[in-house]
Amino acid sequence: MKKIINSTYKWFGERIPLKELIDFISKKGVPIHSYSYWYFFGGICLFLYITQVVTGILLLLYYKPTAESAYESVHFIVANVPFGWLIRSIHSWSANLLIGAIFIHMFSTYFLKAYRPPRELTWITGCLLLYLFLAFGFSGYLLPWNELSFFATKVGTEIVGVLPIIGKPLKIFLRGGEEVSGATLTRFFGFHVAVLPGIVFIILGIHLLLLQIHGMSVPLGMKEEEVKKEPFFPNFFIKELIGWLLITVILVSLSVFFPWPLGKKADPFASAPAGIKPEWYFTFMFLTLKLLPQKVIFIEGEVLGVLIFFIAAIFLLLIPFLDLWSKKEKRNPIFTWIGIFAVLYIIIMTILTYILPGK
Amino acid sequence: MKRIIICVIFLLIYRFSFAKEDSCIECHNELEGEFKKPVEMMKSDIHYKFGISCVSCHGGNPTIHDESAMDKKYGFIGVPNKKEILKICSKCHSNPEYMKKFNPTIRVDQLELYKTSKHGILLEKGDEKVAVCSDCHSSHGILPPIDSRSTVFPQKIPETCGKCHKDKEYMKEYGIPINQVEEYLEGVHGEALMKKGDLSAPSCNDCHGNHGSTPPGVENISYVCRECHSSAADLFVKSPHKSAFDKLKISECEACHGNHKIEKPSDEMLEPERGICSSCHEKDSKGFLVSQKIYSDIKNLKDKIMESELILNKVYKMGIEVSDAFVMLEDAKSSLINARNLVHSFEIEKIEEAINEGLKICEKVYNEGKKGEKEAITRRKGYGLSLIFFIILIFALLLKLKLREEKTL
Numbered sequence: 001m002k003k004i005i006n007s008t009y010k011w012f013g014e015r016i017p018l019k020e021l022i023d024f025i026s027k028k029g030v031p032i033h034s035y036s037y038w039y040f041f042g043g044i045c046l047f048l049y050i051t052q053v054v055t056g057i058l059l060l061l062y063y064k065p066t067a068e069s070a071y072e073s074v075h076f077i078v079a080n081v082p083f084g085w086l087i088r089s090i091h092s093w094s095a096n097l098l099i100g101a102i103f104i105h106m107f108s109t110y111f112l113k114a115y116r117p118p119r120e121l122t123w124i125t126g127c128l129l130l131y132l133f134l135a136f137g138f139s140g141y142l143l144p145w146n147e148l149s150f151f152a153t154k155v156g157t158e159i160v161g162v163l164p165i166i167g168k169p170l171k172i173f174l175r176g177g178e179e180v181s182g183a184t185l186t187r188f189f190g191f192h193v194a195v196l197p198g199i200v201f202i203i204l205g206i207h208l209l210l211l212q213i214h215g216m217s218v219p220l221g222m223k224e225e226e227v228k229k230e231p232f233f234p235n236f237f238i239k240e241l242i243g244w245l246l247i248t249v250i251l252v253s254l255s256v257f258f259p260w261p262l263g264k265k266a267d268p269f270a271s272a273p274a275g276i277k278p279e280w281y282f283t284f285m286f287l288t289l290k291l292l293p294q295k296v297i298f299i300e301g302e303v304l305g306v307l308i309f310f311i312a313a314i315f316l317l318l319i320p321f322l323d324l325w326s327k328k329e330k331r332n333p334i335f336t337w338i339g340i341f342a343v344l345y346i347i348i349m350t351i352l353t354y355i356l357p358g359k
Numbered sequence: 360m361k362r363i364i365i366c367v368i369f370l371l372i373y374r375f376s377f378a379k380e381d382s383c384i385e386c387h388n389e390l391e392g393e394f395k396k397p398v399e400m401m402k403s404d405i406h407y408k409f410g411i412s413c414v415s416c417h418g419g420n421p422t423i424h425d426e427s428a429m430d431k432k433y434g435f436i437g438v439p440n441k442k443e444i445l446k447i448c449s450k451c452h453s454n455p456e457y458m459k460k461f462n463p464t465i466r467v468d469q470l471e472l473y474k475t476s477k478h479g480i481l482l483e484k485g486d487e488k489v490a491v492c493s494d495c496h497s498s499h500g501i502l503p504p505i506d507s508r509s510t511v512f513p514q515k516i517p518e519t520c521g522k523c524h525k526d527k528e529y530m531k532e533y534g535i536p537i538n539q540v541e542e543y544l545e546g547v548h549g550e551a552l553m554k555k556g557d558l559s560a561p562s563c564n565d566c567h568g569n570h571g572s573t574p575p576g577v578e579n580i581s582y583v584c585r586e587c588h589s590s591a592a593d594l595f596v597k598s599p600h601k602s603a604f605d606k607l608k609i610s611e612c613e614a615c616h617g618n619h620k621i622e623k624p625s626d627e628m629l630e631p632e633r634g635i636c637s638s639c640h641e642k643d644s645k646g647f648l649v650s651q652k653i654y655s656d657i658k659n660l661k662d663k664i665m666e667s668e669l670i671l672n673k674v675y676k677m678g679i680e681v682s683d684a685f686v687m688l689e690d691a692k693s694s695l696i697n698a699r700n701l702v703h704s705f706e707i708e709k710i711e712e713a714i715n716e717g718l719k720i721c722e723k724v725y726n727e728g729k730k731g732e733k734e735a736i737t738r739r740k741g742y743g744l745s746l747i748f749f750i751i752l753i754f755a756l757l758l759k760l761k762l763r764e765e766k767t768l
Binding site (some may be wrong): 253258259 | 682739740745752759760764
């Protein structure tokens with residue numbers, strides 16, 4: 001047996017730098033300090049993404065992306081396919097947990113100023129991944145073709161349409177026509193299972209590669225070469241594995257006790273039910289747009305809101321180049337307060353969406 | 360200066376031309392209270408919108424700007440009496456050629472119908488207290504019946520009729536009850552129309568007629584009800600009750616359901632001891648026993664539906680997909696509705712057929728619920744086992760980590 005393993009290792013070793021890879025992993029260290037636990041969220045995001053891919057592929061075995069049969073196929077998965085209910089629920093729950101984990105991971109790296117040189121590209125790819133996963137969530141929400149997702153998509157794409165110049169063509173492109181229809185469903189399915197995974201595969205690859213090149217960042221005031229480190233393999237890896245197992249327990253518990261509802265089949269001719277909301281991670285933007293007055297000076301409130309969020313997304317992407325203090329290993333309180341404001345704003349507005357009457 | 364003169368001339372011409380159009384409006388607009396009110400009201404009046412003004416009903420000469428405009432030589436009649444109102448309104452409304460200009464589908468038989476109504480008959484006899492056109496449609500601010508502000512809009516009709524029919528003093532000499540509106544509002548039709556806003560629910564005029572309004576007699580009350588409840592009426596006509604009711608001169612529908620205060624029909628109406636049937640059928644008589652059987656059959660199906668619904672809801676809350684079973688349950692509910700309707704035939708075989716159909720569906724639904732319950736328990740057991748597995752795995756990893764850390768130290 002040992003002989004076979006050795007010969008296989010030798011065979012592969014002659015073709016790929018296996019020895020170098022093993023050397024790299026065995027020498028790789030993870031800094032130990034009072035904020036080390038934030039490192040786990042990156043791994044949790046990766047685990048949830050893998051869960052998404054696996055459960056997504058399983059759902060693809062039965063899902064039919066047409067207006068006539070999408071709802072019925074999901075119903076079939078949930079009601080008739082062995083463990084279909086579990087796979088579908090895990091897919092939906094892990095999608096939500098993934099977005100939450102990405103937000104936590106993003107804000108933890110923001111406050112720890114992990115975007116300092118030379119990790120600007122790691123930050124940028126991370127931000128791009130956040131946007132891509134939001135797009136994943138938006139496109140995936142429509143796929144069961146139920147009442148809530150149908151109208152939420154209608155509202156969501158309507159918001160895109162208010163953008164000046166590009167708004168209308170972009171809305172038509174997303175919807176595959178003037179209205180949300182079967183064409184939108186097929187289109188969103190294409191984005192969800194082909195376009196977005198392809199882009200994410202590349203960006204995530206770069207993000208992970210950069211992480212291996214630069215290693216994990218240490219908080220401000222610490223010097224990387226002086227910080228105590230623990231071996232990545234197996235110590236940190238075991239800890240990460242425990243985290244993944246705990247997440248699995250949470251996912252399975254949620255799926256068993258709170259299976260993701262299927263709702264009513266979408267009826268494009270019916271009037272929108274009261275209280276239509278997008279997925280929770282979009283609600284802070286949704287409520288902002290609803291609360292803005294119809295006109296702000298000379299610009300329409302909704303257009304202004306969309307532009308503000310667009311600028312905020314660009315600002316987030318460019319933070320490594322704007323926070324010049326962090327390059328000098330100094331903390332700029334303005335950026336800290338911007339971060340605190342953003343976190344509070346997202347939390348408060350999300351809660352308000354669910355408690356404000358008629359919102 | 361030149362400009363001011365032009366403006367003054369223009370204003371004078373404008374005022375003069377306006378006054379020339381209708382002196383009634385001009386003068387009454389300057390008066391107060393009751394005299395001004397018609398001018399204010401007619402702004403929304405449908406007649407005024409079609410160019411029909413004061414002179415068309417009251418006579419007079421609107422081109423004269425003093426009191427002589429109201430001279431009798433110009434046909435001025437002032438406030439018309441009840442009989443005059445009929446003549447005034449029917450002058451146009453009974454003329455198909457004229458009315459066609461405004462609405463080709465409008466009816467022109469109102470006066471003819473009115474003459475046959477209780478109101479019309481009494482007016483003919485000289486009773487000036489009865490309602491004429493203006494009492495229901497109002498006088499100066501007349502709106503089409505489809506306008507929700509109109510006095511004859513379905514939801515306003517009980518109030519319009521009640522203006523007289525609720526008034527104890529006013530109705531004293533006629534010797535008829537004055538609680539019809541009150542009872543109607545408490546009944547199922549009143550609730551549907553007034554509280555639920557269902558405009559298809561009947562108001563006073565839908566049963567009594569509007570222009571030809573009259574209290575439906577024993578013979579024709581069922582014809583009124585069957586306008587909407589045709590299925591129940593068809594079943595009743597073929598039932599043995601029809602001839603019995605006719606012989607006894609009992610109103611068909613009204614005998615069990617009442618008239619103005621029609622309560623929501625319930626299965627308890629069939630309850631042998633306290634239900635309606637026992638008011639005619641003596642205990643242990645054939646009719647009594649049939650009602651007992653129908654009541655117990657319907658109750659049985661109702662209980663089975665409830666039982667099936669209960670288990671489905673329980674299973675649904677446990678996260679099991681049972682929407683197909685919920686759809687099936689709707690079929691069972693339809694069978695119950697069908698059985699309830701078939702009660703009007705009083706044919707036990709027909710009712711039992713519908714009941715059995717419902718019971719069969721309930722059995723299927725209940726079994727689905729039980730299957731779901733079993734599935735939910737299996738899921739929870741599986742969850743428990745997987746949880747134990749995960750906990751063991753986590754502890755094993757923690758142990759490995761501890762050993763590793765000890766080794767590193």
